[in-house]
Amino acid sequence: MSIQENLNQIKSELPSQVTLVAVSKTKPVSAIMEAYDAGQRIFGENKIQEMVEKYEQMPKDIEWHMIGHVQRNKVKYMAPFVSLIHGVDNFKLLKEINKEAKKNNRIINCLLQIKIAEEESKFGMASNEASEIIQSKPFSELKNINVVGLMGMATFTENEQQIQKEFKLLKNTFDNLKSLETFNFKPTIISMGMSGDYKLAIDCGSTMIRVGSSIFGERNYN
Numbered sequence: 294m295s296i297q298e299n300l301n302q303i304k305s306e307l308p309s310q311v312t313l314v315a316v317s318k319t320k321p322v323s324a325i326m327e328a329y330d331a332g333q334r335i336f337g338e339n340k341i342q343e344m345v346e347k348y349e350q351m352p353k354d355i356e357w358h359m360i361g362h363v364q365r366n367k368v369k370y371m372a373p374f375v376s377l378i379h380g381v382d383n384f385k386l387l388k389e390i391n392k393e394a395k396k397n398n399r400i401i402n403c404l405l406q407i408k409i410a411e412e413e414s415k416f417g418m419a420s421n422e423a424s425e426i427i428q429s430k431p432f433s434e435l436k437n438i439n440v441v442g443l444m445g446m447a448t449f450t451e452n453e454q455q456i457q458k459e460f461k462l463l464k465n466t467f468d469n470l471k472s473l474e475t476f477n478f479k480p481t482i483i484s485m486g487m488s489g490d491y492k493l494a495i496d497c498g499s500t501m502i503r504v505g506s507s508i509f510g511e512r513n514y515n
């Protein structure tokens with residue numbers, strides 16, 4: 294199937310409260326333009342440099358989401374245009390994003406990445422760390438960020454029960470943190486679910502899925 298057909302197929306099955314982020318990492322501008330021409334406007338990349346290059350070449354009504362691990366020293370390159378940063382997993386990074394957002398006269402939307410997977414390799418903070426950050430004085434001084442929700446990645450496994458347990462943990466964490474709402478913590482988004490598990494993620498309360506290979510085909514890293 295073509296990119297357009299894949300997109301239409303996925304979108305036709307999505308509940309209206311779920312936003313689709315088309316994960317275009319490693320894919321050329323021509324492939325992304327196919328999705329764009331089919332109406333898709335939200336794209337996710339996991340490398341800042343690659344996202345900047347694509348941003349420069351592509352229509353300016355695209356919303357670019359940074360879904361990968363973010364190094365502090367690279368925040369400045371995306372600060373002028375990034376629309377949502379999914380993988381924020383420490384306070385120093387929030388502070389850096391705030392600083393660069395301010396320089397650009399923007400308020401940058403962020404998600405806190407919660408570690409829900411049992412795997413050691415996945416990034417993210419514990420839910421109590423997130424709660425402490427949100428209630429801290431230094432956080433209340435960050436006027437140029439808005440934390441609009443949480444993001445999580447399940448363990449890479451065939452075991453659906455395991456994945457479901459991890460997604461439910463993220464949903465629970467979200468529900469518990471919601472009451473802490475402040476001017477810069479306005480949680481509405483639960484970013485969870487990828488090509489292999491987005492249906493399960495939606496059943497568990499996801500409001501934003503990040504789908505790459507089911508739209509663009511397998512990635513080639515050579």
Ligand SMILES: *Cc1c(COP(=O)(O)O)cnc(C)c1O
Nearest residue numbers: 316339360487488503504505506
């Ligand atoms: C690559 C990636 C995805 C998309 O993965 P697919 O399995 O291709 O859908 C989603 N989220 C993150 C954080 C990714 O790095």
